[in-house]
Amino acid sequence: MPGPRQAPGSPDSPGSRRTFVVEADGGSRGNPGPAGYGAVVRDAGTGRTLSEAAEYIGTATNNVAEYRGLIAGLRAAHALDPQALVRVRMDSKLVVEQMSGRWKIKHPAMRPLALEAASVFPPESVTYQWIPREENKHADRLANEAMDAGRRGQEWRPADSTAELDTGAHADTLPGLPGLPGPSTAAGAPAATPESSAEARAAARAAVRRAVRETHRTASAAERGAGTDDPTALTAADELPVESAGPVEPAGPADRAAPAGQGEPSTPQVGWGADMGTPTTLVLLRHGETPLTPLKRFSGSGGTDPELSATGLRQAEAAASALAARGTVQHVVSSPLVRCRRTARAVADRLGLGVEVEHDLREADFGAWEGLTFAEVRERYPEDLDAWLASPEAAPTGGESFASVIRRVEAARDRILARHAGRTVLLVTHVTPVKVLACTALGAPPEALFRMELSAASLSAVAYYADGNASLRLLNDTGHLR
Numbered sequence: 375m376p377g378p379r380q381a382p383g384s385p386d387s388p389g390s391r392r393t394f395v396v397e398a399d400g401g402s403r404g405n406p407g408p409a410g411y412g413a414v415v416r417d418a419g420t421g422r423t424l425s426e427a428a429e430y431i432g433t434a435t436n437n438v439a440e441y442r443g444l445i446a447g448l449r450a451a452h453a454l455d456p457q458a459l460v461r462v463r464m465d466s467k468l469v470v471e472q473m474s475g476r477w478k479i480k481h482p483a484m485r486p487l488a489l490e491a492a493s494v495f496p497p498e499s500v501t502y503q504w505i506p507r508e509e510n511k512h513a514d515r516l517a518n519e520a521m522d523a524g525r526r527g528q529e530w531r532p533a534d535s536t537a538e539l540d541t542g543a544h545a546d547t548l549p550g551l552p553g554l555p556g557p558s559t560a561a562g563a564p565a566a567t568p569e570s571s572a573e574a575r576a577a578a579r580a581a582v583r584r585a586v587r588e589t590h591r592t593a594s595a596a597e598r599g600a601g602t603d604d605p606t607a608l609t610a611a612d613e614l615p616v617e618s619a620g621p622v623e624p625a626g627p628a629d630r631a632a633p634a635g636q637g638e639p640s641t642p643q644v645g646w647g648a649d650m651g652t653p654t655t656l657v658l659l660r661h662g663e664t665p666l667t668p669l670k671r672f673s674g675s676g677g678t679d680p681e682l683s684a685t686g687l688r689q690a691e692a693a694a695s696a697l698a699a700r701g702t703v704q705h706v707v708s709s710p711l712v713r714c715r716r717t718a719r720a721v722a723d724r725l726g727l728g729v730e731v732e733h734d735l736r737e738a739d740f741g742a743w744e745g746l747t748f749a750e751v752r753e754r755y756p757e758d759l760d761a762w763l764a765s766p767e768a769a770p771t772g773g774e775s776f777a778s779v780i781r782r783v784e785a786a787r788d789r790i791l792a793r794h795a796g797r798t799v800l801l802v803t804h805v806t807p808v809k810v811l812a813c814t815a816l817g818a819p820p821e822a823l824f825r826m827e828l829s830a831a832s833l834s835a836v837a838y839y840a841d842g843n844a845s846l847r848l849l850n851d852t853g854h855l856r
Contacts, residue, residue, distance in 0.1 A: 392417075392454075392455045392457075392459070393417075393459045393460075393461065394417065394455070394458050395415070395416040395460075395461050395462075395463060396413060396414070396416075396451050396462045396463070397414045397416070397463050397464070397505075397512060398462070399412055399413075399440065399443050399513035399517050400436060400438070400439025400440035400443040400517055401436060401439055401517050401518065401521065402434055402436045402438075405435055405796065406433050406435045406796035406797060408433060408525060409430075409433065409434035409435070409436075409439040410429060410430045410431060410523075410530075411427075411439050411446060411516075411517050412443060412512075412513040412515065412516025412518075412519070413427045413428070413443050413444070413446045413447030413513055414447065415451045418459075424454060425451070425453070425454060426450075426535060426538070427449075428446075428516040428517060428520040428530040428537075429442070429446065430520045430521055430523055430524025430529070434795070434796065435652055435796035437469070437840045438483065438484075438796070440468075441469060441484065441488065442487070443464075444464065444469060444491050445487065445490055445491045447462070447513075448460065448494040449494055451494075452494050458495075461501050461503065462500060462501065462503065463505045464503075464510065465504065465505055465506060465509070466504075467504055468840060470504045472488060473492070474502045477841075480841065480842020480843075481838065481839070482788035482789075482792045483654070483791055483792045484840060486792065512538060515537035516530075516535065519534075519535055519536075652796045653796075653838055653840075654791050654795055654796055654797060654798075654837070655702075655797075655837045656787070656790070656799055656811065656836050657702075657798060657799065657801065658807075658812075658833065658834040658836070659693055659697075659718075659832075659833055660803065660805060660808055660828055660829070660830060660831060660832050661682070661690075661713040661714045661716075661803070661804065661831070662685070662686030662688075662689035662690040662693075662713065662831045663683050663685045663689060665680055666745070667683070669747070670747055671747055672744055672747075672748075673737070673745070674737040674740040674744055674806075675774075676739035676740060676744050676773060677740070677744030679711055679712050680712070680713060681712055681713065682712075686713065686716075686717075687716070687720075689830060689855055690716065690717040690720040690831065692831065693717070693720070693831050693854055694720045694724040695854070696853075696854035697724070697725065697833075698721075698725055702798045703721070703725055703727070703799070704798050704799065705730065705798075705799045706721060706727050706799075706802065707729070707730045707731075707732050707735070707799055708729050708732070709731075709732070709737070710731050710735075710736055711804070714735075714804065715729065715731070717802050718802035721800060721802070732790065734785055734786035735783065735804075736803075737803075737804035737806055738770075738779045738806045739770075740773045740774075741772030742754075742755065742772045742773070743755070755770075755771045758770065758771045766820035776806070776810075776820055777820065779810060780810050780814075780820060783806075783811065784810070784814060786807075791838055806823070808828055810823070811834075812826065812834060812836065812846055812849060814844070815836045815845065827850060828850050829852050829855075831852070832850045832851060832852050833851040833852075834846075834849045834850060834851065835848040
């Protein structure tokens with residue numbers, strides 16, 4: 375990774391802590407597409423540029439690039455002085471609100487980046503402020519330089535950068551930065567006061583307490599061995615970035631946080647809202663038929679692991695043709711069971727892709743019911759069947775409950791979204807995992823699993839956005855099989 379360009383900073387008075395301003399930006403030409411970031415570290419009092427960093431990061435979304443820029447800027451500031459106070463200024467509302475603790479971080483791909491950013495400095499040392507894009511030209515220019523270098527197959531080099539010259543960001547023309555305390559704060563811009571700093575620290579401590587309470591609540595539920603009735607309920611992982619987030623930088627009236635109850639919602643917004651960039655789309659393909667499928671026998675992960683039948687092989691080829699014609703799939707992920715791996719291979723070979731195997735996409739284990747029809751289970755295990763139909767916590771005789779399947783499928787989903795943010799990924803899996811993903815996208819209860827029909831080799835699709843929302847785009851499409 376190319377290192378930042380650094381200039382020695384002016385010394386502070388004895389016993390004082392230095393204050394840096396970090397300006398960061400990231401961009402993607404295609405979203406997702408070729409992406410890069412830029413970051414600048416300035417002296418808060420003089421506006422002098424102390425360090426620059428930029429890097430081409432390959433194919434990524436705007437949001438990922440912006441977070442990478444933030445991390446690079448914080449690291450550059452830490453290299454200058456790990457004891458410094460840092461004021462982050464970015465034109466990404468999403469990153470600022472999430473890192474300030476006002477918006478929860480729902481998208482799995484954003485959580486590790488937010489945690490990494492929050493770990494560079496102690497949370498009480500960092501504040502966040504949104505600024506218009508016009509005031510973030512220097513970092514934006516660095517990001518574009520990095521993307522241009524990547525397009526040429528080169529790394530960004532500090533010695534070749536003209537970002538500071540191109541944007542007029544000279545120390546002699548930037549004696550102070552608007553909205554920041556210092557000897558030459560712009561007229562009318564609010565400066566930090568002891569009262570506002572105390573309020574910010576209190577807000578950060580409150581965020582930590584909320585995260586700890588949520589962690590304890592989740593741990594208690596795990597100890598009881600009970601799943602939540604709401605599969606979309608927050609987990610401790612959703613709250614961790616809030617625990618580490620710094621306070622909000624005091625800003626002008628347009629940027630000041632609204633009173634309680636009037637600000638941005640902490641849960642995903644429903645309906646029309648801000649553009650959150652390109653979603654991550656999971657295309658869900660149920661495997662083709664096996665000899666057990668037309669007989670309507672339970673066939674999970676605890677049985678014989680049957681191969682595709684001749685009909686199933688034809689269905690897999692039909693699905694491969696349809697997906698190749700659409701031309702949007704960029705990765706293929708499969709359950710480990712043979713019927714899925716055979717179906718996935720048919721598609722991957724047509725698309726020229728490899729196949730990743732995700733163990734937690736396997737079908738439910740139906741225990742003693744494997745290979746039996748519904749009528750046979752009713753006859754042999756009537757009480758267990760009634761319990762299973764009545765509650766997602768009840769397991770088939772010697773098998774796995776739907777609540778357990780939901781937890782592992784959601785964990786697999788989160789890992790896949792983190793690995794392939796902004797991409798279109800084909801998941802070749804089974805009836806229950808597809809229904810779980812559809813239900814959680816809709817916010818439907820687990821009981822809805824019994825109210826969906828999924829045909830062999832059918833296609834469904836769910837899109838996941840950076841604000842945590844999901845949109846069910848397609849369910850049980852069998853047009854390619856006709």
